[in-house]
Amino acid sequence: MTGHESPGIDIDTTKPHPARMYDWFLGGKDNYPVDEEMARQLLAVDARGRDMARVNRAFMHRATRWLAENGIRQFLDIGTGIPTEPNLHQIAQRTAPDARIVYCDNDPIVLAHAAALLRSTPQGATEYVQADARKPEAILEAAGRVLDFGRPIALSMLALLHFLDDEDGAAELVGRLVERLPSGSYLVLSHTTGDFDPEGAAQASAMYRARGMTLRLRSHAEITTFFDGLELVEPGVSLSADWHPELGEVIEVPGDEPIPGYAGVARKV
Template sequence: MTGQDPTAVHIDTSKPHPARMYDWFLGGKDNYPVDEEMARQLLQLDARGRDMARVNRACMHRAIRWLGANGIRQYLDIGTGIPTEPNLHQIAQEVAPESRVVYCDNDPIVLAHAEALLRSTPEGATEYIQADARDPEAILEAAGKVLDFSKPIALSLLALLHFVSDEDGAYELVDRLVQQLAPGSYLVLSHTTGDFDPAKAEQARAMYTARGLTLALRTREEFARFFDGLDLVEPGVSLTADWHPELGEVIEVPGDEPIPGYAGVARVR
């Protein structure tokens, strides 16, 4: 579906990319020195950077298990990132082998790993779209070739929206995508916040800005706005680490300070 030859895609290694930094935090090898350099600088701000990535990924696993147990068989995952097993389609198809999954990302290095993303069960399907999250029309058109938008779909934007500013239309982007979902669909979000240490959050934002990147660390209330008009499932907006811990792996993090991230799942009416 990408229509591109992965060997012909140019990967910009002159500045860090959030997906590749996330890969580094998770212990992956699909990153470059520029990504590692910034990731290490972020660790100087908060030594729990690796824990943040692991907590977010564990939350994704739990959310997909919950969705599968509640009858969802179609998934559109935007901001996929570099594949780290088990990935979303593996969790979904473990619950229901017939599940259909479409991944989307704008980093060419993810395209280079698309083969790993496309290993589906025989009963189901997985596809990959090379597109920017800020181009919902292109995403919807391509995803519609694999997913049936007249039936429920789980739309996930996990650890993505804090890289899209209000000025770039973060809320409008989510609204546009949700408008295309059938009743009974779900919106699944996770988002880093600066609520617990605003000074540290401002330092991180400045670090991103200096490298031409966006970092919009929204408050709990600002994050909750993405779910306006939808029905949040229990426990509503929660800390990422606290979203249905009974459904799978929970990352134990030293200390009493919470991991600064929120998560939520909401049903489309």
Template sequence: MTGQDPAAVRIDTSKPHPARMYDWFLGGKDNYPVDEEMARQLLTVDARGRDMARVNRAFMHRAIRWLSTNGVRQFLDIGTGIPTEPNLHQIAQGVAPESRIVYCDNDPIVLAHAAALLRSTPEGATEYIQADAREPEEILERAGKVLDFEKPIALSMLALLHFVGDEDGASELVAKLVEKLPSGSYLVLSHVTGDFDPEGAAKAVGMYKARGLTLRPRSRDELARFFDGLEFVEPGVTLTADWHPELGEPVPVAGDDPIPGWAGVARKL
């Protein structure tokens, strides 16, 4: 399904990549000095970078657990990132072994670890697509070889859209993907925000821009607009850490200030 040989992957280490920086924040080893350098610079803006990554990961666990216990058996995860256990398919198939999962990412290092994403239960399936999130038609076509688009699918784009600028059509991208989902499907999003520290967010945007990368923090209202036409699962758009905390173990974080991220889950009617 990847269409490429992981052994032939060529990884660009000349500039940082969000997936590898995220791996560094989570304590992983699949990153390079350029990624660590950028991540450490971001910690000068907000020292809780590691907490942000862990809180986002914990939200994924809770959201997928909620979806699985509410009958969803198909998942399309775009912006997968480097595998970190338990990964999405392990959560879903732990509830329902017959679950089918398609992962998608554009970072070659994720392709190099694709085997870890493909360890499915015998009853279910997992596949990996090497593609850019800004190519929704290609993603949908290839995902359709594994997922049944006549039955509900949970589309997750976690900590992804803040790397897609408005000029790159972030809203249109989500709309195209959701349009192809059948009734009863779900959209799952998490997103960095500058609502609590606009000055710090602006500094982070500048750091990304200096390296030829995009960072577009969005407000709570801006994130909510990605869900237009869908029915929110309670409590709607909320702080990432506050979405159904009863479904997972609490994530200890430094200080009392909110971790600057919003998240939500909504159903297509």
């Protein structure tokens, strides 16, 4: 660990946590042996775990840049994860220094590093909200202190929904959040899939379940339903690596097999 945790923050180091495993896959140091142990077990099921994390991160960079270049100046990022530079606000504010960003996560270790998320340009603003993604009203109330819900907002839910089962109300959560967004806003979403290796996906889901966690790897059709009622930006719901690669930040991965994750950006008309 880095030793930067804030006093009084209770971090459970006895159980693996998806955000800390993601950090390990990205080569970070804000994780514990229990996280590395499970991450390595997942690599035994699918050796591309690191590539999946890197490709997802690169999609976030490209999507944020595209949104900023197309006039979006407000961002609400739910399921932020442990800060890894460049963060979303850094990408957005390179194009739009006046961009305003609200990050949201419920993991205490993210709170411990929240200062890294708050280094805004003088013209813009960043804020961090400690809240559970399954409580959208609390998130929206807190975000409303920084963001103007009368103007377009980009709602980012990156690598989040596969940790919420249908019974947890994943679709309802997205619907309630999008409902509160004004016209001209965008939904940005990425999601791991089991389309290309159902057997491996079942093994990975079982590993999560055995540790009291959820991993719901949805199909392309299921992921597409999260965008119902919205106007998808071309190329629609595509492999994460295939979404506007001309914007840069493309990760080259070995082999011919696709990285099993879909992503999309859609506008609220």
